[in-house]
Amino acid sequence: MSRFIWYDLLCSDLAGAKAFYSDLIGWKTEKFPGGDYELLKAGDRGVGGIMALPGEMKRASVPQHWMGYVYVDDVDATAQQAKKLGGKVMSPPSDIPTVGRYAVLADPQGAVFAIFKPQPREGEQPLAPRELLGNFSWAELNTTDWQSAWKFYSALFGWKAASSMNMGPELGEYFMFGTDPKQSMGGMSNAANMMKAPAHWMHYINVKSADETARRIKEKGGKVLNGPMDIPGGDRIAQCMDPQGGMFAIYSAGKRA
Structure with missing residues (x-):
């Protein structure tokens, strides 16, 4: 099931980005506990998240962008395999407490994407269907x-x-x-x-x-x-x-x- 399962918007103007996409797509936002991250929801289904660009990205003049996360069974092994195949590890494997483990990679041509292994959650909804408006x-x-x-x-x-x-x-x-x-x-x-x-x-x-x-x-x-x-x-x-x-x-x- 190695497919894109989550999408984050890293933005320079959080309030402006929320207003633009919420009005345009109809997303609702929900504050994620313990940080400045907010969930993007299509109806009652989480489809992604939004957060401010980290300081190091702003200093490097990285523009606002969407990041797609591909599900993998083993983040560390996949990151190592990506390097062997000519890719780069932009952000090493790290844990997000209570959420899962991720890493940010780049392919040999330079396109950036992320890999993610979520922690299982009791009673968690299945992924939002691809046909859902707003997904x-x-x-x-x-x-x-x-x-x-x-x-x-x-x-x-x-x-x-x-x-x-x-x-x-x-x-x-x-x-x-x-x-x-x-x-x-x-x-x-x-x-x-x-x-x-x-x-x-x-x-x-x-x-x-x-x-x-x-x-x-x-x-x-x-x-x-x-x-x-x-x-x-x-x-x-x-x-x-x-x-x-x-x-x-x-x-x-x-x-x-």
């Missing part, structure tokens, strides 16, 4: 060499190839993967080259209408970088940036026959 449903790696990145992630997490499509001469191949080859959970391409940006993960949030949400993003001081546009199957997506520079994407399901 995250797709993970996209915009990188500089997706074939090399795929070798890294497939070896690290055991992800399986699902399908691919040619996106034209500028973008090239868009490669999709999942824990099961019959069920895609994300994609990767060399889009970072086209964007003239460092390799990065972009996470898609389910919304009722990508078009309406895109309009409201611009009204609230964010930017729509690409879209809204159709994707195969009749669904709609757009890639966006919040007012503090955090990149994210939105997805809405099309009408099914």
